[in-house]
Amino acid sequence: MIPATTQQSRAAALEAMSDEEGLDVLVIGGGVTGAGAALDAATRGLRTGIVEMQDWASGTSSRSSKLIHGGMRYLYNLDFALVQEALRERGLLLSTIAPHLVKPQPFLWPLKVPVVERTYSALGVGLYDAMSALGNLTLPGDKEGAGVPPQKHYGKKGALELFPDLRSDQLTGAIRFYDARVDDARLVLGLVRTAVSYGALAATRAQVTEILKDRTGRVVGAQVTDLETGSTYEVRAKHVINCTGVWTEETESLVTEGGGLEVLASKGVHLVIPKDRIKGSTGLFLRTEKSVLFVIPWQHYWVIGTTDTPWEGPLRHPITTRADIDYVLEEANKVLASDLTTDDIMGTWAGLRPLLQPASAKEQSSAKVSREHTVAEVAPGMVSVAGGKLTTYRVMARDAVDFALGPSMARRWPSITERIPLVGAVGLEAAGRYLARVAPGYGWDADRVEHLLSRYGSEVGTLIDLIEADPTLAQPLTRAPAYLRVEVAFAVQYEGSLHLEDILLHRLRIDHEARDRGLSAVDEVLAIAVPLLGWDEDRQRAEVEAYRARLAGIRAGEAEATDAEAIAERTKAEDLIPIRPLRAVHRT
Structure with a gap:
């Protein structure tokens, strides 16, 4: 049965919790770690609830580099265990957990200095490949193909054949290696919906506003406020897991003054560039003085990023500045002959990395803070998990649930998520053959088939069912033709979209793929969604006005040089669904 998250299932979940x-x-936080923890707990047979104060993946987990990778750069810091762990998780995602969402991605590492640079780079990439092979040995029941091809060396001529837009004067050769890319927001959505299929109760726009304690001081649950209706619910739970990323300390403040995990927010910015502006058949991995820069090919565009700068602004609205854009373009143009300008930018996004803050963090740049995760007890009955990265979400989730349960219970109900495929992963090959057969009847080409399979996997059959009921859904959106009308319907009927921005930001990605951030497609999207959501004219108007205001704030911020100036512009736009201020009130 296809797990459907809807307005109705959300309301029912809050009542049941x-x-x-x-x-x-009870899991607090609906990013990739929280979603992973909910799936982990549910598949252990535990009665599980997960709440998120915004939309699924609305924070860091929809604003990443969208890479599943071992972290080549961490080898330079001798973080071998971290790299080994991440490479194993990469293999599980490629082979078993989400092969429809996670795809192998070749990268070219350009070399400038002959012999010496190639030698030490080859050793690093060779170690990366060896650790990948060791960590992805086929286990009973695994699919073949968890690994990726090993490194391959190219001279200057060969490198330019693979990537014609590399500057020849900046190149003596290159090494090709593999990692993987992912639609991060859809990975989170898949985790939540899979957890629901195993009995988890899930609700977005549901904010924890108080922590409940018993007379001994043990955490026994939380007060959850439905931000859509204003209703409050007392949710009792034997164990509470805080997975709120950059909001970790704010959530912990409901429990205790001081203590717990400290998290440093670091801003990363990405630019979206049209596919025809860069000529190349692989991605690029570039080391800069401050961090690394990826040039990542997607189906219809390139993504270039990232930055790594401390962030002290509002956690809900990190924003790209003119200085960020100039930096990324400058670094990219050092190696690209494309001579990219601001006129080439289709879209941008800014996200915040939740980095664990060591005692000496104030003396370091955020780029040097370890990416390893930590689980800690905030108070009896409540734990926090923070740090890590997108690739290792499953390990973080497993460790958090193990820690919350304690050694005895964790042994009795061990994690099994390494064997749990997400919705859309089972029957993927058969679904691909089915879709290839029926696609011509709807006028869909191979590009459309790839798009649908990489987003929905074996759930494409459900999309076809919706189209059979309403043939107009087979047509592309007029002003966003990369997407079909049926994808809007599916976003509402199966993927829990409550607002216009949920559809455009986290289900269809139009927000950062279109120069107008999807504004011209709003009327058509609403024509499909409104009958399913039951909105009246006042509600439609409010949704559109809020989306317009958000876009105006982002555009104004991108014209400013500093974070402070950009924040001032962005915060002029009021949120349609405001988040409640937290109150440190503990009730028995």
Whole structure:
């Protein structure tokens, strides 16, 4: 049965979470770690609830570099265990967990200095390949193909054949290696919906505003406020897991003053460039003085990023500045003959990395903070997990649930998520053959087939069912033709979209793929979504006005030189669904 998250299932979940039975585990935070923790707990047979104060993946987990990677750069810091762990998780995602969402991606590492640079780079990439092979040995029941091809060396001529837009004067040769890319927001959505299929209760726009304690001081649940209606629910839980990323300390403040995990927010910015502006058949991996820069090919565009700068602004609205854009373009143009300008930018996004803050963090740049994760007890009955990266979400989630349960219970109900495929992963090959057969009847070419399979996997059959009921859904959106009308319907009927921005930001990605951030497609999207959501004219108007205001704030911020100036512009746009201020009130 296809798991559907809807307005109705959300309301029912909040009611069920607050019933007398209570939960075994309450997860706070609907990013990739929280979604992973909910799936981990649910598949152990625990009664599980997960709440998110915004939309799924609305924070860091929809604003990453969209890479599943071992972290080549961490080899330079001798973080061998971290790299080994991440490479194993990469293999699991490629082979078992989400092969429809996670795809192998070749990268070219340009070399400037002959012999010496190639020698030490080859050693680094060779170690990377060896660790990948060791970590992805086929286990009983695994699919073949968890690994990726090994490194390959090219001279200057060969490198330019692979990537004609590399500057020849900046190149003596190159090494090709593999990692993987992912639609990060859809990975989170897949985790949540899979957790729901195993009995988890899930609700967005549901904010934890108080932590409940018993007379001994043990955490026994939380007060959850439905931000859509204003209703409050007392959710009792034996264990509470805080997976709120850059909001970790704010959530912990509801429990205790001081203590817990400290997290440093670091801003990363990415630019979206049209596919025809850069001539190349692989991605690029570039080392800069400050960090690394990726040039990543997607189906219809390139993504270039990232930056790594401390962020002290509002956690909900990190924003790209003119200085960020200039930096990324400058670094890219050092190696690209494309001579990219601001006129080439289709879209941008800015995200915040939740980095664990060591005692000496104030003396370091954020780029040097370790990416390893930590789980800690905030108070009896409540733990926090923070740090890590997108690739290792499953390990973070497993460790958080293990820690919350304690050694005895964790051994009794061990994690099994390395064997759990997400929705859309089972029957992927058969679904691809089916879609290839029926696609011509709808006028879909191979490009469209790839698009649908890489987003929905074996759930494409459900999209076809929706089209059979309404043939107009087979047509592309007029002003966003990369997407079909049926994808809007699916976003509402199966993927829990409650607002216009949910569809355009986290289900269809139009927000950063179109120069107008999807504004011209709004009317058509609403024509499909409104009958399914039951909005009246006032609600439609409010949704559109909020989206327009958000876009105006982002555009104004991108014209400013500093974070402070950009924040001032962005915060002029009021949120349609405001987040409640937290109150450190502990009730028994």
